[in-house]
Amino acid sequence: MQKSVSSKPLRRSRQRERLLDILRGTSTHPTAGCLYDMLKPEFPNLSLGTVYRNLAVLIEKGLVKKIDSGSTFDRFEAKTTPHYHLICRECGTIIDFEKRMFPEIETIISNEADFTVEGHRIDFFGTCSGCRGRNRNNS
Amino acid sequence: MQKSVSSKPLRRSRQRERLLDILRGTSTHPTAGCLYDMLKPEFPNLSLGTVYRNLAVLIEKGLVKKIDSGSTFDRFEAKTTPHYHLICRECGTIIDFEKRMFPEIETIISNEADFTVEGHRIDFFGTCSGCRGRNRNNS
DNA sequence: GTCCGTGCAAAAGCTTTGCAGCCTT
DNA sequence: AAGGCTGCAAAGCTTTTGCACGGAC
Numbered sequence: 011m012q013k014s015v016s017s018k019p020l021r022r023s024r025q026r027e028r029l030l031d032i033l034r035g036t037s038t039h040p041t042a043g044c045l046y047d048m049l050k051p052e053f054p055n056l057s058l059g060t061v062y063r064n065l066a067v068l069i070e071k072g073l074v075k076k077i078d079s080g081s082t083f084d085r086f087e088a089k090t091t092p093h094y095h096l097i098c099r100e101c102g103t104i105i106d107f108e109k110r111m112f113p114e115i116e117t118i119i120s121n122e123a124d125f126t127v128e129g130h131r132i133d134f135f136g137t138c139s140g141c142r143g144r145n146r147n148n149s
Numbered sequence: 150m151q152k153s154v155s156s157k158p159l160r161r162s163r164q165r166e167r168l169l170d171i172l173r174g175t176s177t178h179p180t181a182g183c184l185y186d187m188l189k190p191e192f193p194n195l196s197l198g199t200v201y202r203n204l205a206v207l208i209e210k211g212l213v214k215k216i217d218s219g220s221t222f223d224r225f226e227a228k229t230t231p232h233y234h235l236i237c238r239e240c241g242t243i244i245d246f247e248k249r250m251f252p253e254i255e256t257i258i259s260n261e262a263d264f265t266v267e268g269h270r271i272d273f274f275g276t277c278s279g280c281r282g283r284n285r286n287n288s
Numbered sequence: 289g290t291c292c293g294t295g296c297a298a299a300a301g302c303t304t305t306g307c308a309g310c311c312t313t
Numbered sequence: 314a315a316g317g318c319t320g321c322a323a324a325g326c327t328t329t330t331g332c333a334c335g336g337a338c
């Protein structure tokens with residue numbers, strides 16, 4: 011739990027570049043295992059350790075964010091624009107909600123609490139349309 | 150990832166009652182290991198499995214909530230009133246922010262997205278006053 | 289030539305689970 | 314008496330790490 015600012019010089023690696031490509035090209039909020047599966051065809055010898063190490067690097071560079079969705083495994087995204095998450099309790103899907111509704115929320119909290127706010131997240135839990143329909147049909 | 154509604158009849162257990170007592174009596178958002186340590190003096194044979202099992206039961210009953218703080222381990226709380234969390238990136242402390250600022254936020258999302266909102270969380274990340282002071286002194 | 293990144297495998301950590309016996313109902 | 318609850322230990326899973334080698338600079 012530390013704001014590590016390693017200043018080690020970075021070298022290019024195809025694995026890391028493709029990892030970022032994939033994250034930027036999807037809106038599915040993949041897990042590390044997912045990303046591993048998606049990269050495996052391109053890098054047959056890829057190892058999960060590499061995926062995790064590169065995710066850590068990209069997170070430190072601020073290009074990727076880790077999402078704690080309540081599951082046992084983490085999900086990741088590369089979206090840089092502010093947005094909220096709609097997390098389905100039934101199937102685990104995470105849907106992005108693009109419209110930013112409270113632009114000044116961090117300032118408000120900073121002013122009211124003795125705490126330096128550097129970021130925030132707003133997540134909504136509930137049932138996605140797919141699961142809602144499925145429940146109706148089953149009952 | 151399923152809304153399990155087990156209708157198994159519950160029996161009383163001193164371990165579970167005391168676990169809830171402790172959670173209700175603290176504002177430190179303890180981990181499962183913390184709770185285990187706090188209960189151990191009272192139940193010398195207590196096992197971590199029991200702590201986890203009872204946390205699961207209490208969560209299903211809606212009396213306890215799991216907090217995903219970005220750490221490797223989960224934290225728990227028994228506070229029922231709506232509130233936000235200020236999570237310190239440096240020391241991991243979670244501070245409750247009691248003033249509810251957006252009472253109608255769930256309705257707004259429900260109306261704008263095809264998603265049935267049942268709950269939400271708002272978390273702020275940053276630096277707590279303690280770590281801020283420590284940083285000033287070290288630099 | 290450095291030394292960062294990778295693959296592989298082992299380790300680490302938190303959480304879950306099988307089982308036999310105890311305790312609540 | 315029935316069956317949930319517990320303690321104990323083993324297993325499970327995601328994530329991290331040590332090491333030697335290959336690749337980027």
